[in-house]
Amino acid sequence: MSKAEAKATVELKKEYHNLEKDVLEEKIKVRALSEELENPMNVHRWRKLEGTDPEIYELITKIHTLQRRLISKTEEVVEKNADLKQTETEYNDMKLKLSRQPGPESAEQLSAFQKSLVEKQRQIKNMEGELALYQA
Numbered sequence: 001m002s003k004a005e006a007k008a009t010v011e012l013k014k015e016y017h018n019l020e021k022d023v024l025e026e027k028i029k030v031r032a033l034s035e036e037l038e039n040p041m042n043v044h045r046w047r048k049l050e051g052t053d054p055e056i057y058e059l060i061t062k063i064h065t066l067q068r069r070l071i072s073k074t075e076e077v078v079e080k081n082a083d084l085k086q087t088e089t090e091y092n093d094m095k096l097k098l099s100r101q102p103g104p105e106s107a108e109q110l111s112a113f114q115k116s117l118v119e120k121q122r123q124i125k126n127m128e129g130e131l132a133l134y135q136a
Helices: 003-038 054-100 104-135
Strands: none
16 A cells, blocks of 8 residues: 555545544534423523514515516517517518519610610611512
8 A cells, every 4th residue: 555545544534533523413412402392491482573574575575576577578578579580581571572573774674675676666667668669
């Protein structure tokens, strides 16, 4: 056995004896208190105290009201979070729909196509007139 192990066992033995001593002291205290409980010497020691502390009652009622308010506010927060999530989903849906719709660029393209269509129709009428003139 090495010195460290011997030293550790000595310390453990000392701690064991100290704990055993504490246990015996506590057992003696328990025995003394149980005997005193069986044969009370000081009868007035266990008398009931009259009166209540109104401040404590007020504090308890205040705690209960605050807890109720906290619960109601928590429920409101849950409802508002649900509303917020619903609004966010609606916003994302609208954003998606809006991204699918044509923008101002397509309106410009449409007007350019319409102008070119009108120009082509005018050219066709001129060519038809010339064709009719050549045929005659």
